Amino acid sequence: MKPATAAAKLDVYLPATPPEFRAGPITREQLDELQRNPPQWLADLRRDGPHPRNVVAARLRVSNSGLARGGVTEALTTAEIQALAADPPEWLVRERESLAEVRAEERRLQERRA
Incomplete structure (x- = not known):
């Protein structure tokens, strides 16, 4: 899926995500892993924003x-x-x-x- 779709599913603001997240397609497995075990950047975005x-x-x-x-x-x-x-x-x-x-x-x- 596109990074924008993945960001929407994760409830994060796409421009605030790291460049490697925005660089290419995200698989369903990668998205599931991000939801199960959020990396520090994702936890920080969800806590502090900026928020969509x-x-x-x-x-x-x-x-x-x-x-x-x-x-x-x-x-x-x-x-x-x-x-x-x-x-x-x-x-x-x-x-x-x-x-x-x-x-x-x-x-x-x-x-x-x-």
């Missing part, structure tokens, strides 16, 4: 679209995510409320169908 958009969105409890509406277009480190969460700007508060409303509506509709 989906991880940033999940940690901030907003949607990917909410990140875009908030002007977050770049990968963020764990420290940057924690700083945003500690002192949330208005857009983050608004997007969290919006996502909570959407999820509540989805639950209501799902219960209605059941």
Whole structure:
């Protein structure tokens, strides 16, 4: 598989991975080994970042679209995510409320169908 696909499966930001990871295709066996026994660079990336958009969105409890509406277009480190969460700007508060409303509506509709 392509390095971008492997990075997505590992939940890491591809440009932050080592050059040898980005150099060529990754086999399924190599990916499985990385998941079972992550090397130090992978553990560091997962802990400190920079993180891809989906991880940033999940940690901030907003949607990917909410990140875009908030002007977050770049990968963020764990420290940057924690700083945003500690002192949330208005857009983050608004997007969290919006996502909570959407999820509540989805639950209501799902219960209605059941």
